[in-house]
């Protein structure tokens with residue numbers, strides 16, 4: 001059960017205000033993040049990826065991968081969520097889905113104010129699904145730069161209601177968050193990348209220090225044979241593949257990203273991302289090569305296509 005209190009009221013929980021968080025980053029953070037999601041991990045002079053970690057050809061700033069914005073949603077989660085009347089075991093939390101809207105390319109350094117709200121709660125019986133929305137505004141100008149919706153799967157926290165209908169989500173488009181249908185046709189592009197055995201140890205330096213990703217004993221207590229890769233790290237690999245193969249290496253082409261984490265990834269495994277271009281939407285699916293297992297699927301909406309595609 002989510003709560004020992006039989007009067008638990010999901011609507012009251014959703015009305016609960018979460019504190020604002022702040023994110024300040026610079027080019028070093030941008031580059032460390034890019035390395036964490038495998039930039040130049042297969043080829044140190046990769047012409048599509050060097051710009052994310054180095055001022056290639058005298059460029060003034062390193063470029064920011066669009067998935068970097070997912071880091072702004074971490075603060076409220078990694079500090080532990082204060083959810084009145086709702087109890088869950090943080091060690092059993094898994095990342096279920098991430099939905100991102102990027103309104104303009106991110107500067108290579110900035111200070112942001114993140115406004116966080118609880119957007120949804122759903123009772124799945126064996127688990128509860130909680131959705132947190134984070135809107136990030138540039139400090140000073142007040143401009144809204146991006147929005148994240150993070151879905152967490154709280155194993156063992158379901159059974160708090162008689163309904164499997166979601167509470168809230170009422171501000172969402174009706175099709176958001178659904179698992180995508182993978183086309184049965186040949187993909188438009190395929191990208192293969194091996195993650196490093198130390199990938200989670202590198203990725204965690206971008207701000208998610210949950211020991212589930214680094215400590216073998218904590219991983220075992222959570223039900224895994226060894227530490228697992230952060231979901232947002234896998235998402236970073238997949239979207240980097242879409243940028244490389246579909247967007248001709250241009251990160252500013254990405255407008256919207258949706259991803260559902262289907263199964264866990266272990267650092268060191270090889271990720272194969274298949275992509276299907278449908279108009280301005282790219283449907284993608286990432287599989288672990290060694291286990292032939294789908295681990296992530298979703299879509300990316302892009303602003304336009306280069307005429308050479």
Ligand SMILES: CCC/C=C/C(=O)SCCNC(=O)CCNC(=O)[C@H](O)C(C)(C)COP(=O)([O-])OP(=O)([O-])OC[C@H]1O[C@@H](n2cnc3c(N)ncnc32)[C@H](O)[C@@H]1OP(=O)([O-])[O-]
Nearest residue numbers: 077094095096097124153229230231232260261262263264
């Ligand atoms: C954020 C900061 C912390 C970061 C932590 C990490 O990185 S952890 C590392 C990264 N994360 C990972 O590694 C997690 C990888 N994913 C998994 O291990 C599994 O997908 C699971 C344990 C999340 C659910 O598996 P299962 O066998 O227990 O589930 P089932 O198939 O029996 O479905 C039950 C219900 O839940 C629904 N539903 C299912 N999946 C999702 C989803 N992803 N999302 C949302 N909803 C989902 C499904 O539609 C169904 O609803 P219906 O139809 O009954 O109304």
